[in-house]
Amino acid sequence: MGKKHRERINTNSGEEPEQGRIRAWLGRQKAKARDKIDDALDNATAQAHRKYYKRWMELSYCHTPNLIKWDDPQISLEAKLCDPRNLRLIRKGRHREEFLAILTDEEKDLYLNFVGSDGVRYTDLEDPHILRETVKGVKEQWREAKRKKGEDLTAEEEQALNALLEDESDE
Numbered sequence: 127m128g129k130k131h132r133e134r135i136n137t138n139s140g141e142e143p144e145q146g147r148i149r150a151w152l153g154r155q156k157a158k159a160r161d162k163i164d165d166a167l168d169n170a171t172a173q174a175h176r177k178y179y180k181r182w183m184e185l186s187y188c189h190t191p192n193l194i195k196w197d198d199p200q201i202s203l204e205a206k207l208c209d210p211r212n213l214r215l216i217r218k219g220r221h222r223e224e225f226l227a228i229l230t231d232e233e234k235d236l237y238l239n240f241v242g243s244d245g246v247r248y249t250d251l252e253d254p255h256i257l258r259e260t261v262k263g264v265k266e267q268w269r270e271a272k273r274k275k276g277e278d279l280t281a282e283e284e285q286a287l288n289a290l291l292e293d294e295s296d297e
Contacts, residue, residue, distance in 0.1 A: 166268040167210055174208035199232035207251060216252045
């Protein structure tokens, strides 16, 4: 990089070229961490879905996951509740309206009013202890996957995961 190019960068950005490179590098590292977190959360959601396939197949009157009726409001709602990001929205009712906004009217009615034969309601998931267990599970799955690759969870990844899932430390 020539002197004129460095001068142009300094006049355009108002910061030293080295600071700009560091800032760009940090931005790339944060983006990588967010991508890894999204992958881990997507995997956790997929694993949770697999745990409910049997129930959803019964509700769909079918014998294979390929025939699950994903448009059934109860199945669709439960599938959304398998995602830790959605559980985070309803934790302690903090962003409940944001979660309700992604639901159809039928799903919203089920979430707010349905009571199972055992007396359990979907709104019981707003209990912060439910998410705490989910956070622990996701973290452990992620750590195990990294261990298999011979890697450790970096401080940045740990911090990003805690921020995304609002670790139990804010209790």
